[in-house]
Amino acid sequence: MVPATAAQAVPLVEVQVKGDLDAQAAPELHRLLEEALALRPQQIVVDLADCDTIDAAGILLLMDTHRRAVRDGGAVALRSPSERARRALRLAKVDRIMQLLPYANVALTPAGQVVL
Template sequence: MTAPRRPECSVPLVEVSITEFDLSCLPETGAVLDQLLALRPQQVVIDLAGCRHIDAAAIGLLLDVHRRMVRAGGVLAVRNPNPRITRILQTARLDQILPVHNDAGAAPAPATEEAAAPAASAAPTSAEVAVLPAGGTPSPGAAPRAAAYGRAAVTVRT
């Protein structure tokens, strides 16, 4: 008996802006990323422009998300880390595993040949998830769907 075929990517791009990314907020961030991966995105971009610190637990979570994305035929990329976070990512050699971009306008490129051929999107929609600190303000024009995750709030736009 063969297993039912898993649907291909249902969302072409999900962008996540993370402002706190360390052990103290990892359960909330992990829950958000689990929900995000349930969308079966073709590409996930984690924007760290507003993030001041990343620790080993957060790097472990990035590696887990990367592994899950590659298995699903998708690509995970990191965008706009500050110079300190860039050095941490380089020290952990994470920059050799997944794309790290410093230009907000640059489209992430696949880091491996496995991720180079993601499946075609089934739906021409995209979603943006912003992980904000408690009391943070969602992006203007955000859809009314928002949920709180401890010290983080998530806003999804399609």
Template sequence: MTTPQRPECTVPLVEVAITEFDLACLRETGAVFDQLLTLHPKQVVIDLSGCRHIDAAAIGLLLDVHRRMVRAGGVLSVRNPNPRIARILQTARLDQILPVHTDSEAPPTAVTGPATPPAGGTTLPVAAPRTTAYGRATVTVRT
């Protein structure tokens, strides 16, 4: 007798606003990403508009989350880095690996309507975004 598998939960878009992104908060921020990736999002947008500093440890975490998203068929992008952080991302060539957007550019395309369920799964209802604060990160899930 086989145990029935639980359907995968897939959400179209998760937005994460980060105010501090360096080694000091890496464990906390990494835990937030671990939790949100269990939702199997199609797209994760990291809003850096309120972030003043980013270091090599944070760039390493972004690369790790990017790899995990690609393996799961999703997309990770960065939105609104300040000019200093944008230069750091360019120097690290991160802007060549994942999309970096500003408000003046077209925003990343979000999936609209109900999420497409995996085979045998259920469709999530369209609802208002849920926003939760996790220390230095704020996560908004749009279903």
């Protein structure tokens, strides 16, 4: 696979999480997020609508993905977390670093900003 250049970057990649985002599920999500990062998107949206809980391993994976995306000029947003998942994200202060999107409809402006 040839790495994407800035000219080849895609505006948005969406990754859907089904089931709990815990230490057992983190390796598979890590693989998917690696593929997403390789595309050098302006925005990665991780859809958590079907994810009931997130543990420390899942939070660390999301934070690392966000750090790497920002380093490459992008960002990560989390969409539709359950109340339980939202509570875990707030306790870890993830909501201060990544945008939590409450709605399923997400669009990007030409500047790469998320619009609800």
